[in-house]
Amino acid sequence: MRQTRLDTDRIRAARQVIDPAFLDTPLYRCEALEPGLGCAVSIKLETANPVRSFKGRGTELVASRLAEDGPRAVVCASAGNLGQALAWSARGRGLDVTVVASRFATEAKLDRVRALGARLELVDGDHETARERAAALARHDGIRLLEDSLDLETCEGAATIGLELVDRPAAVPPYDAVLVALGGGAMATGVGHVLKALAPGVEVICVQPQGAPALTLSWRARQVVTTDATETIADGVAGRFPIPSVLDDLLLVADDAVLVREPSIIAGMRLLLHHAGLVVEPSAALGIAAILEDRARFAGRHVVTIVCGSNVDMGSYHRWIGAPPQRGAATLLRSDRGGRAER
Known part of the structure; x- marks a missing residue:
């Protein structure tokens, strides 16, 4: 179990340790996405670094x-x-x-x-x-x-994304919600901690696939809930066993946790490709999927979605989005024995 809680001062100090290649990633309004989504959308792009993810x-x-x-x-x-x-x-x-x-x-x-x-x-x-x-x-x-999400460094490193969201560029207008992919919980708890401390008016919405819902179900029940299997293309968030101390942190910082369907994840990947020029892994499209599934909730609002990774098998990618297929794998990642989600 984790012995200490996330700390905003330590998170600020972490920026002095982390290689600059991972810091100050792009945050920009993506107007090309907005007609298809019905709301203002800004992207926090965590793929423009040497490992193509926030990790x-x-x-x-x-x-x-x-x-x-x-x-x-x-x-x-x-x-x-x-x-x-x-x-x-x-x-x-x-x-x-x-x-x-x-x-x-x-x-x-x-x-x-x-x-x-x-x-x-x-x-x-x-x-x-x-x-x-x-x-x-x-x-x-x-x-x-x-151990990802359990070890505090993984959460406080991810939390530096939150600092950059708070210190948004002048070209990005104020926003009222941030959509965060939810797997093991490092990014959700880290970013959520910073936003609740420094921008408490911003809604923190976690997004998970219906085929891998364990941490969302746990958040809703306020106790750990495990599942018998996972079935989702979003391998980065496919887990069955939430970590109790991570759930404790999530309950403090998440305003909501929602589940999205596989077709919506694929539609989100397609939108990010065609309207933002971004090739992303399924986990990175969860925020867009959440908007697609509840347009009324986000209508007229300004939402930030964190695009958290772009490490994807290109054969599977082309199959999912409908482009000419290349050498690929199965369309669904299935696990009948399951495990903690890890990106």
Whole structure:
């Protein structure tokens, strides 16, 4: 269990540690999206960095502290994005990284983990199987186990996105809601903490697929709810086992948590491609999907959506959005045994 809570002063200090490549990412009004959505929309783009997701903000904190205090080896379970980010942050600091992943994870993400120099161990099963194996390796080898969303660095690194949302550019008009993809909860709790502390009038709305609803159901019930399976193309948020301390934080900062259907996620990806020029992974389109499913709620408002990742198998991507198919994978990521969501 987490022993401390998120802290705004520590989050501000984190900006001095995180590589500038991950900071001050674009925030801009995307008027081309607005006719199809019926509201003003701004994009916070977290894909324009070396690992094409927001995860590097957190792994920079982890790697910098390990480089100072040790141990100099770390293991994590990852569906791909966390592993890439940890490998990138560690390689310039002389740290050894092992990433444990399901052999059914997106191949493009696994290839990038290898390319960044991490040791990659594949397991049969899902992310929960990978998490158990990573924990066993940490115990056996006496190395650091990084658990996304549970370890505070991952949340406070992601929370720096919130600081940038509060200090919006002058060209971006005031907004009244932020849509955040909800998986393990690092980004939702981190960004939510900052907004509630510094911009309490902004509504924090978390978005999760109907096929992977565990943390949303937990938020609604105010207690941990697990599910028997996940079935969604949004592999970055596909988990069954919410972390109790993360749920505690989420209950403090989220104004709402909504579920969206797979066709809406695909429609959101298509809109982001055709009207914003962005190729995104399914998890990054959850905010657009939420607007599509409840236009009346957002009509006349200004909404920010965080586009959180663009690591996607292009064969599957073309199949989903209807472009000519390339070499690809199945259209749905299915897990009957499930696991904690990890991007």
